[in-house]
Amino acid sequence: MDIGILAEAYYLPPSKKKVQDILDAENIPFGTFAKNVDFRRDIGIEEVHVTDEMPSEVAVKTAKNVISKSGISGSEIDLIIDFTSLPQDYIGPTWSAAGLVQEAIGADRAFCTALTVGGCASYHFAMRSALALMRSDEKINTVLLVAGDRTPDLNKTYYPITVASDGGGALILKKGCDRAVILGIETISIGRLHDVWYVPGLGRKKPDEEASETLIHMYCNMKKFNEGVIIRNFFMFRKVINKLLSRIGMTMDDIDYFVYPTFSTWDQKYFCEALNIPREKVSTEGLRHRGHVQESDMVINYARAVEDGAIKKGDIVMVVSNGAGFAWSAVVVRH
Template sequence: SGFVYAVATGDLYIRGGLARRVLVIGSETFSRILDWSDRSTCVLFGDGAGALVLEAGEGTGGIADHGVLAASLRSDGVHKDKLFVDGGPSTTGTVGHLRMEGREVFKHAVGMITDVIEATFSQAGITAEDLDWFVPHQANKRIIDASAKKLGIAEQKVVVTVDLHGNTSAASVPLALSVAVADGRIKKGDLVLLEAMGGGFTWGAVLVRW
C-alpha cells in the first residue's frame, strides 16, 4: 500500500504549498526476501518499480478537476502476523523472509478494500458507475475479481497485470497504471481509482482524474 499512501501524501504536500512537483516511486526487490523453499510465497511475488509525477495546477475543487480528487487511508496492526517479513539483522542476522497466511489475508482483504473504496467514493460524491478505470493492487486475481464484483465495478473497467509481473507490492499499482496508459486504455480526462493493501495491515484508495 506504500504507493497509494505516497500519492495521498504527495498530494497533501502540494495542497499545503510545501511542494509544486512531487515524484512518487513504488519499488520492490522481493527476490531478496523470499524463502525459496516456501512455495506458498516464492512463486507469487516479483521485483518491479514504477513512478508518477504530481504537479500543482488550477482547479475548481470539483469532480471535473485533474489530479487527486479524493483519498482514504487505513491501518490496523491487529493482523500483523498474517503478512510480514520476519527476523532482521538485529534478531537473526539476516534480512528476513516474507511470511504470509494467504487464506487469512484473502478473508480480510476483500472487506477492507471495498470499505475504503466506498469511503473514497463517498468523499468524492461518485458511484462505481462513474469510474472509467479501476487500477487495484495486483495481489491475485481472486481478490481483484471479488472486490470489483462486490463494488459493482464492471470487469472491463478493471486493469489486471498480475499475470505479467506477479505481485510486486508497492510497485504493482504504478506498473499496472503504466501498462494501461501505454496501451491506450487510460486517456486524459478518465476517472481512475487506485487501490492497494499491504502488510500490517495497511490499505487505501485514491481517486484521480487523469
C-alpha cells in the same frame, strides 16, 4: 489549486524466471486453503522479472525514466519520497534510496525522505503525505514519488497471495497540473493484523540461532491470514471506497476504470465479484507475464492502461490496493 500526476513511469528488468521453477525451489505446498483456492493452480502468473541489481539501482533507473517522460529536470523537484516497501540496500532506520536518487537525477534542492511501512499501500500513503505537504507549504510544487524492489532469492513467493517481481515505479506530482488530477484519497488500517506478513530481521535472531539470509525473508501467519484478512478483505475495500466516494460526491457508476494490484487470478476474480465490477474495467493485463511488483503495481498498471488506451483523457480512475501492515487504500483521479 489542482494537483495532478504530471507523469508516471516504471522500470522492469529484462531477465525473467518461470514461476513454476520459483514455486518448486521455495517448496510451496500443493492443495487448497481458504475459499477453496489452490495457490499453484489459481495464481495465474507464468513468469516474473528478476535482477541482480541493488534496489536503489532499480529506483534510480525508474526515477530517470519518469524524469525523461515528464520533460522536467531534476532541479525542479522540491521533494522526493521513497515508497519502497521491502528492505533495501541497507537495513537501518535512517536509510532510504531517496538521497541516492536525488544525487543521480540532480535534484539538488529537493528534500528527501521515505515512507515504507504500508506494504503495497505505501503508494497511497506516500501520495497522501505528498499532497498534505504540497497543500501546506507553498514552496513544494513538484514531488517525485519513487520505489524500487529486488526480492531476495528464495523469497519470491508471498504465499498464499502472489509471486513477486523485481522492478520499480515512479510518479511526479505537480501543482496546477490538469493531467490525472487527484480528486481524493483515503486510507484505513487494522493494527492487530500488523504481523500477518513480516520480515524478522537480525533483531529477531535467537541467541543460539545462526545469522542467515532467511532472517530477511517474508513470513506469513496463515492462521491470521485466514481468520483476519480473508474474512475482512472485501468488507474493508468497500469501506475505504465508499468513504472516498462519499467525500468527493461520486458513486461506483462514475468510475470508468479501476487500477488494482496484479496479485493472482483468484484474487482479481473475488475483487470483481465482491464489488460487482466488470472484469474489463479492471487492470489485469500484467498478471500473466509480470506478476506482482509490490507497491509499484499501481504505477505500472496505471501507466500500461494509459499506453494501451484503456484509460483515456477525461476518464475517472480509481486506484485501489491493500498492503501488509495492514491497510486498505483508494485514490480517484480525473485523467
